[in-house]
């Protein structure tokens with residue numbers, strides 16, 4: 340699949356090639372190229388999902404009340420959803436960008452053939468939609484224990500270049516209606532809304548998080564809810 344990037348003054352192109360266990364994405368604007376292989380089937384990924392004490396898991400869990408269902412409003416390449424699903428959550432993952440959604444779904448489907456991954460993948464449902472449309476349309480009786488957001492971080496010259504996966508996301512897509520999604524999420528989550536932020540950045544809104552879990556470069560702000 341080759342698609343021109345929308346709103347890009349330079350005619351950039353994306354080429355996506357199916358592999359046995361994932362997808363190869365090649366981006367080029369004629370001068371620069373960026374290649375990335377998306378796959379869940381890799382020993383380094385197994386180590387990542389199995390790592391204990393991850394802040395994302397702590398942020399999306401509650402010792403007193405079991406948190407089972409998670410709605411991920413910013414699915415992207417599906418890594419965070421995968422980690423959550425691997426740790427027992429039933430994840431509904433939303434992604435507005437057609438290309439990103441399609442690549443992630445292809446890799447998930449290919450991962451089903453792998454006995455190490457298949458149980459986790461069966462805990463993930465992926466939908467190609469703008470999360471604000473989804474949240475606005477769902478019935479009042481549909482409530483998720485936890486709603487998760489990982490908006491694209493702003494890039495700063497002073498910070499290290501992100502990995503190729505994030506560089507490609509920056510070329511392909513962006514944040515849509517994130518503040519509105521967050522506000523609506525607070526009314527739709529029965530236990531909490533979790534927002535991933537760069538470690539030193541400000542909170543998403545003026546409301547301060549109730550809990551914060553930190554890692555080396557990112558943190559997870561937790562907003563407790565009573566929906």
Ligand SMILES: C[S@@+](CC[C@H](N)C(=O)[O-])C[C@H]1O[C@@H](n2cnc3c(N)ncnc32)[C@H](O)[C@@H]1O
Nearest residue numbers: 413415416417418419435469470489512514515
């Ligand atoms: C930083 S990435 C998320 C990465 C993801 N957590 C992962 O593990 O791969 C943000 C993603 O959110 C998506 N996004 C932004 N606004 C959205 C919206 N309103 N609805 C659905 N997806 C959205 C972007 O297209 C992008 O793919």
